[in-house]
Amino acid sequence: MGLLWSIPVISRLLKYVLVLPVAVWCASLPSAWAAPSVLDAQLQIRNVLNTGSGSFRLVLNPDDGHLYYLKVNGELYRVDLSTQPGRTTSTLIASSGAHQVTTAAGLAIGSDGTIYLTGNTVRTNHTVGTVTKGVLNHSTGSRTWSILAQTVPIPGGSRIFNHQMNAIALSPDGQSIYVNIGARTDHGEIETDGGLFPGLREAGLTTIILVLPSQGSNIVLPNDRAQLRRLGCLFCEGVRNTYDLAFSAHGELFGLENGPDRDMPEELNWLRAGHHYGFPWRMGTEDNPQQSPNYDPTQDKLLNPSYYAVSHGFYQNDPTFPPAPTTFTDPVLSVGPDADQIRDPLTGSSLDVSAQGKTIGTFTAHRCPLGLTFDKQGALGSKYTGDAFAVSWTAGLASGQTGEGPFADPSQDLLHLKLTPLGTTNYQVQVTRIVGGFVNPVDTELIDNKLYVLENGGSQGIWEVTFPPAPRPLLADATWLANGKFQLTLRGASTTNYVLEGSVDLSQWTSLTNYNGSDAPLPFIDQAAPPAQRFYRARPLGPQ
Secondary structure (H helix, E strand, O other): OOOOOHHHHHHHHHHHOOOOOOOOOOOOOOOOOOOEEOOOOEEEEEEEOOOOEEEEEEEOOOOOOOOOEEEEEEEEEEEEEEHHHHHOOOEEEEOOHOOOOOEEEEEEEOOOOOEEEEEEEEHHHEEEEEEEEEEEEOOEEEOOEEEEEEOOOOOOOOOOOOOEEEEEEEOOOEEEEEEEEEHHHHHOOOOOOOOOOOOOOOOOOOOOEEEEEEOOOOEEEEEOOHHHHHHOOEEEEOOOEEEEEEEEEOEEEEEOOOOOOOOOEEEEEEEEEOOEOOOOOOEOOOHHHOOOOOOOOHHOOOOOOOOOHHOOOOOOOOOOOOOOOOOOOOOEEEEOOOEEEOOOOOOOEEOOOOOHHEOOEEEOOOOOEEEEEEOOOOEEEEHHHOEEEEEOOOOEOOOOOOOOEEEOOEEEEEEEEEEEEEEOOEEEEEEEEEEEOOOOOEEEEEEEOOEEEOOEEEEEEEEEEOOOOOOOOOOOEEEEEEOOOEEEEEEEEEEEEEEEEEEEEOOOEEEEEEEEEOOOOOEEEEEOOOOOOOEEEEEEEEEO
8 A cells, every 4th residue: 555645745845756556546635626717817727537646747739739748656547538528538448457566656759759758766865866758659559668768777766855866758750768866955954864875965867867869768867967968968067856847839948946945936947958957055146055065044034834844853053054166057947926925134024026026036936836838839928928837836924824835935836937038047027926826736638728737735636727729810712703703711810700891092991891700611693794804902990
């Protein structure tokens, strides 16, 4: 029988480890949960499926057009979406018996249907991270599973703060995969695992993003940063736990990072080859105070005793903390208006950063940002076209409330991320809550103008959020008919009304017909006697 954990413990695991056992639910949970609600009247939301416990990755398979969700026990399901209530179903298509991944952590699917999984195996006091791939035989529908890459044993086993291998993403051309291996510490403190690894903080295979050939086989990843560089496998470093990776429409890689037990911002990073993102010396745009020789944790207003690392004395005066090795790349800077609370280091009170005209790098502490998705096809309309989205797993704390969670911030929501480049060095992001009331949302995926959100709590639901579609340009096919008449076939945006007009001289225009922009093309036959020449134009009249 698996372990039975309560929600606060699961929250700590998501924050610290994000590798969950199969049984993550306890009998004390309420039987009914309030449905999430949209915060923008342009959006609609509905529940399409309840997935059962342990679901935490949601990915579109570009080969067959279906959503797939992954459970921590390695079970992988295909979703058959329906527009009819209660008619969406899911089918088990692979389990650990086929691919041998018993503790799954990440999922990506290539354009040819190849499935990539990450998982971790604890061997006594070490952890081995594995990238497994399943190549699809389209003629038989079967998959051949093999190991693409595997780490040597990394010091640290089943304990808190050992974040292990998790997020995985395919490059836009499908030739490379990017894999996160998180920190083995909370904030760079010494973690000896009971004295087995004296003086050890991080290791060569921790706090890094790897880049690997998607066609690779049985690649051995050494626990040595210099060797990883020589092998061409080290993409960037200094990440604490980038649990979700995604490419933008411009082919830029971004990652969401979960922060430490101290009240320091959690990050969205623009990840670039060779860059160092600061951990453990810098988190958000703030320095880790434990590197200071004069650090006194009893005077630190950003330490909340509800958190494990604080209550167990992991924040301490640390004279052997190593000096920073290089200059660091800052996270994306948020201008708010949402998810941008910080602690005042002098008073410990909560401050709204954007209300003071300042920035934060990037989100309120302890939100646990997950599920990064970009509108790469420009399928969304209104203010959302081409933008990014993320969810936040941890429930927020009301003003004055104590405990674990983001302070003065409701969290457990869907965020709209509007990114603006700051020259060629970084991005700025406007962050707005657009759906609230999820229960531990853990991942997102976009199909056309519908964004799907997977919950790891409550009813374990997949929710469909419908956005206004991007305006479709009006297209017209023109042809002469056998009877000498001229025909135009109009195709326009489904939410727009048009008027078709004609003119013989481009100065005087006559209304010929109205077109409501429905998906069905409108054939228009000009019944007038054909002049020597005639011009046509269709003007949008506005939304329906």
